[in-house]
Amino acid sequence: MTAAMSRTAPVLRGVRGVRAVRRAPAALRAPEANRSNALHAGAWWVWALGLATAASRTTNPLLLALLVGVAGYVVAARRTDAPWARSYGAFVKLGLSVLAIRLVFSVVLGSSIPGTQVLLTLPEVPLPDWAQGIRIGGRVTAEQLVFSLYEGLKLATLLICVGAANALANPARLLKSLPAALYEAGVAVVVAMTFAPNMVADVMRLRTARRLRGRPSGGIKAIVQIGLPVLEGALERSVAVAASMDARGYGRTAEVPRAVRHTTTALTLGGLLGVCAGSYGLLSAEGAGYGPPVLLSGFAAAAAGLWLGGRRQVRTRYRPDRWGVRAWLVAGSGVAVAALMIRAGVHAPQALHPGVVPLTAPVLPLLPAASVLVGLLPAFVAPVPPRESS
DSSP states (O other): OHHHHHHHHHHHHHHHHHHHHHHHHHHHSOOBOOTTTOOOHHHHHHHHHHHHHHHHTOOOHHHHHHHHHHHHHHHHHHOOSSGGGGGHHHHHHHHHHHHHHHHHHHHHHOOSSOOSOEEEEEEEEOOOGGGTTOOEEEEEEHHHHHHHHHHHHHHHHHHHHHHHHHHHSOHHHHHHHSOGGGHHHHHHHHHHHHHHHHHHHHHHHHHHHHHHTTOOOSSHHHHHHHHHHHHHHHHHHHHHHHHHHHHTTTTOBOOOOHHHHHHHHHHHHHHHHHHHHHHHHHHSGGGTTTHHHHHHHHHHHHHHHHHHHGGGBOOOOSSOOOOOHHHHHHHHHHHHHHHHHHHHHHHOHHHHSOOTTTTOOOOOOHHHHHHHHGGGTHHHHSOBOOOOOO
């Protein structure tokens, strides 16, 4: 009996080892999202703002396209089926519209970029003397079009990064995570953010119903007939939201000393001014030195003011979202992308801003491109949204 057990012991240890190896990848895999492990909504916004900061530091179309690809991949991997999660496509279309408008303005109104490669010459409209420096029509050069293309791509990438945050961060859960002092403003912002996605969902539902009934879903007549039910549904939702807010005691405040109120106002306003100045420093090429310390100081002052202001709010949170390890990884990946791109802009600005006069082909710099790929981390560590069973 003892000999048989000694012979089977190595086999059992081998089977346990194989099971442990099989369980290890499953443990490292991101879990399915639920109420207990849902990612903090603020982490998605920090990640998206990090990508937007990186986009603001470059005009290289290859890096901008890589940033758009990273944002789109993460959205495709971690987006849910909620109505507010369908806004990413609208932001992509808005970015493309901004790019097209930027190019049209460059062609019609001209540009200050000097160029020698003339593509076409439009009829120029004579303007009075007080409109010196402005022209309508005239020469259209390749240099000015390329410059406008780079600038339009930057603006489009910024919009797409913000759209990624809107598609991934649950606005209701974001409201729960706001400081108590911003509760009223947060409710107004969240209601405004959810109004448009819900209205789009109503339009899609009504158009589908019209198609099933054999009625046309396009054209001016169909739009007019769909518009009234959509507005009626929006009004009903607004009344329901107002009633629920009134039933929950929205707007009640507690009494605090006057000195605390004045200190709260000074800290909050000073902190917000510091945040604005620091954000401008991060987004501008000249403020890379003073931007981060001013931004951190502003955040600290604003946080202190909001903490003091929160003493006026008498409310509790049900199941508050936790800022866990995965939230730190998601937010840290966006901060890392922004920091590495800022560092690359200080040490090698030529790689981030390809020349326009004379025209040079953009080159993909390896170090900034690798830093952008750090933004893909949320696609692997964030909880997987539940899939609907077929």
